[in-house]
Amino acid sequence: MxxxxxxxxxxxxxxxxxxxxxxxxxxxxxxxGTDFTGGALIQATYENGRPAPETLSQYLDTAGFSGYSLREANENDYILRAANLTSEQRGNLADTLSVGGESPAVINQLTEVGPVxxxxxxxxxxxxxxxxxxxxxxxxxxxxxxxxxxxxxxxxxxxxxxxxxxxxxxxxxxxxxxxxxxxxxxxxxxxxxxxxxxxxxxxxxxxxxxxxxxxxxxxxxxxxxxxxxxxxxxxxxxxxxxxxxxxxxxxxxxx
Incomplete structure (x- = not known):
């Protein structure tokens, strides 16, 4: 052999x-991932085509998101992994992902896991x-x-x-x-x-x-x-x- x-x-x-x-x-x-560290997993679909990653990242930075990862999925989706959301970030999430209304987004999935x-x-x-x-x-x-x-x-x-x-x-x-x-x-x-x-x-x-x-x-x-x-x-x-x-x-x- x-x-x-x-x-x-x-x-x-x-x-x-x-x-x-x-x-x-x-x-x-x-x-x-968020399963082990805690945080939020968000998947959004854009009806009229998703915005450029740089544009969406600017809005996320303005909204106070840090240490997040943004990944393209399918043809018109983004998957966002971020730390646990504040009440303000959660309330303005749809507007933030829609880049101020320029690219309307529908949130298909929002999963939050606590650090514990x-x-x-x-x-x-x-x-x-x-x-x-x-x-x-x-x-x-x-x-x-x-x-x-x-x-x-x-x-x-x-x-x-x-x-x-x-x-x-x-x-x-x-x-x-x-x-x-x-x-x-x-x-x-x-x-x-x-x-x-x-x-x-x-x-x-x-x-x-x-x-x-x-x-x-x-x-x-x-x-x-x-x-x-x-x-x-x-x-x-x-x-x-x-x-x-x-x-x-x-x-x-x-x-």
């Missing part, structure tokens, strides 16, 4: 990608992620407890966690770059996507481990001595097509 034969090369490539992802998060950071609720959601997301990782570790260690040679079942669990870290860090690093250049923010949908990646990753990892376990069992029954790296390579070869097909069909469903 070419992956096992040149594993040091693949380790180096993977390490470089993970390092780049970590560097992206460290340099650009992750922009937390946002902090609670953030804490719950972190706790949920930690519990999922612990559960995965114990589940894999328990499921592979009968295959303790030549690798301990706990090592299988730790390898699964390392794999999860790899599979999550890469899209998170990409999202950090995306957030820096486009203003994309981390919200509950992003957490859902991360948990989905975790699910697919651990499922695929368990499939490979199960094939390793089966090959080890067959070798033991037949009294065949085979190096563990060869068993791992053969197991990867047997599951590679399935892994690729799963990724492709998932990507096709999302697109």
């Amino acid at each position: 070419i992956i096992v034969r040149y594993r040091n090369t693949f380790f180096a490539i993977t390490g470089a990608i993970v390092f780049a992802a970590l560097l992206s998060v460290a340099v650009f950071g992750l922009h937390l 609720v946002g902090e609670e959601l953030r804490n719950k997301a972190v706790i949920a992620l930690a519990l999922v990782l612990i559960a995965i570790l114990f589940f894999i260690a328990f499921a592979f407890r009968k295959v303790s040679e030549p690798v301990s079942s706990w090592i299988y669990g730790l390898i699964a966690l390392v794999t999860l870290g790899h599979d999550v860090l890469i899209p998170v690093g990409f999202y950090a770059v995306l957030g820096f250049f486009t203003g994309a923010q981390v919200d509950t949908l992003f957490i859902t996507a991360v948990l989905t990646v975790l699910g697919y990753s651990v499922h695929d990892t368990i499939v490979v481990f199960d094939r390793v376990r089966e090959n080890l069992r067959i070798n033991q029954e037949r009294g065949r001595r085979e190096d563990f790296t060869e068993v791992a390579g053969r197991s990867l070869n047997q599951t590679l097509v399935r892994s690729v097909n799963t990724s492709l069909t998932t990507a096709m469903a999302l697109t």
Whole structure:
């Protein structure tokens, strides 16, 4: 199996990608959305065409908005993310978004999340992620407890966690770059996507481990001595097509 034969090369490539992802998060950071920081999410539709971003930004600045992000959506919409609105900003919101009546706007969505609720959601997301990782570790260690040679079942669990870290860090690093250049923010949908990646990753990892376990069992029954790296390579070869097909069909469903 070419992956096992040149594993040091693949380790180096993977390490470089993970390092780049970590560097992206460290340099650009992750922009937390209103779901976690508190604030307002507003979507407005313009009947006669939306104004230029610079024009709308001037009206928002005049109305006392600061630290906001403005993003175009659809053909005639704007999505505004801002801090919690004051009573005056809320009362004049329609007029502000309509740039003084020059571009009439209809507010389709106005969602406000308090800072306490946002902090609670953030804490719950972190706790949920930690519990999922612990559960995965114990589940894999328990499921592979009968295959303790030549690798301990706990090592299988730790390898699964390392794999999860790899599979999550890469899209998170990409999202950090995306957030820096486009203003994309981390919200509950992003957490859902991360948990989905975790699910697919651990499922695929368990499939490979199960094939390793089966090959080890067959070798033991037949009294065949085979190096563990060869068993791992053969197991990867047997599951590679399935892994690729799963990724492709998932990507096709999302697109």
